[in-house]
Amino acid sequence: MSAFPLSDLTSSLRVAPGPVDLGAIETDVAPGFDGDKKAGTAALEALGPDLAELQERLFAEGKAGGQRTILLVLQGMDTSGKGGTLRSTVGLMDPQGVRITSFKAPTEEERAHDFLWRITRALPPVGLIGVFDRSHYEDVLIARVRSLAPPEEIERRYEAISAWEADLVERGTTVIKCMLHISAAEQKERLLARLDDETKHWKYNPGDVDERALWPAYQEAYEIAIERTNTEVAPWHVIPADKKWYRNLAIGTLLHDALRSFDLGWPKADFDVQRERQRLLDEKPL
């Protein structure tokens, strides 16, 4: 599919097929990037204009009949930085070309449908980059940990997700799945920091601490979900996310690699450029 080799960074984040052991993946490292925070921040900044231009080319292609889209799926424990990624990385692109959906607990109407119903409705139109802040994966993560669905339904969902994603890919969507991977200790630091800063109290929810008690169960649910849905057409990436600068750079690079793989030009004019020029120059005074 790709006309470009993946960058080192993207390659090193791809999860290999087979069982997943999140405990064995460090959270405070910067795989595929040989530099410190300052260099990483500069690297993302340097990527910005190129990312924005490639996104515009994708948008233009969509207007001209192209069928391609990108779907970036962001998953991670509370405080892992999904919101920060949206602000710092997704925010580098023209907001007109990006469609962000934040999935909360399903509404009554949504619960009256298959779990993929509301997800399908949120898919980006052609030419756009869709970003899911949480996603259908909640239906095999919190749903598993909190027993919100029977075990056999959870089982069914892994297959359903893989089939649904394969169909998306078949129809022109590049699916980039990312788990923002932080340590339990880092989450504790971030929750304490929210408590220590009055401007961040609104982000704090006492329920988050109750949820922390289930940390091992969530990690296990992630391991199973990643293994079961880590297909060749829609592979998973685990992003070490204790370092915010690395997390931002990593997601930026994944988007950049996906956009580059499209080898996007600019749509050719479907009209006579000279004739249009002349029409404008010849027009009667308004």
Next chain:
Amino acid sequence: MSAFPLSDLTSSLRVAPGPVDLGAIETDVAPGFDGDKKAGTAALEALGPDLAELQERLFAEGKAGGQRTILLVLQGMDTSGKGGTLRSTVGLMDPQGVRITSFKAPTEEERAHDFLWRITRALPPVGLIGVFDRSHYEDVLIARVRSLAPPEEIERRYEAISAWEADLVERGTTVIKCMLHISAAEQKERLLARLDDETKHWKYNPGDVDERALWPAYQEAYEIAIERTNTEVAPWHVIPADKKWYRNLAIGTLLHDALRSFDLGWPKADFDVQRERQRLLDEKPL
């Protein structure tokens, strides 16, 4: 409503009540701003972080039960810079806090409803900033010029719009209505520039030149629409938009003034901060 005086720039863009003469409003000026392009670009850049923080406060307020939203309505002739404004000004804020809707010709389903049906569905949820790229005003602009609805229906719509907007304002939305005002000569330059640049051919539509022949009819339709819907609670602004830097700065200042008028703090914690701190520090190892 406002705890802050309007900036000079905002005041000078507000359309006075009564008949509107767009021909008498210059398009290549920079009312309320005493500086050149370099200074204007720097002024918008300086506004960026403050705009982003105020937007986050509004978002936080919405999460904490607040009911306020902002609705920015962008109208203007083709090439007047609605898209550029979204990229350069709206793009300064966190994309999670902004909901952009670009209105095209209504679909069959939309046409089977009142013209305000699809507009109402696109309103921003509490705490968000909604941005309309075109809007319900198309239903009294192109609809009038192209006779897409009977004259009595167009008449009805001015009243319906004012009542609908007044209701929005009543329920906590600040409605900022802007017409991006360019000259016919400037539009011609911009269309020619698109033809001269292969990377912009996709933005060019031969139909735009046909539409240009109706320039005077559109200007008249704007004048009537602005006069008829220029209410005290939802006033119109005409933004001289030949200078792109001024257009961006003006919209940024209008948003900034609206956000400042909310006098936004940060939501107070609705939990016991010390107790939460202790819970985290006392937790059993995970």
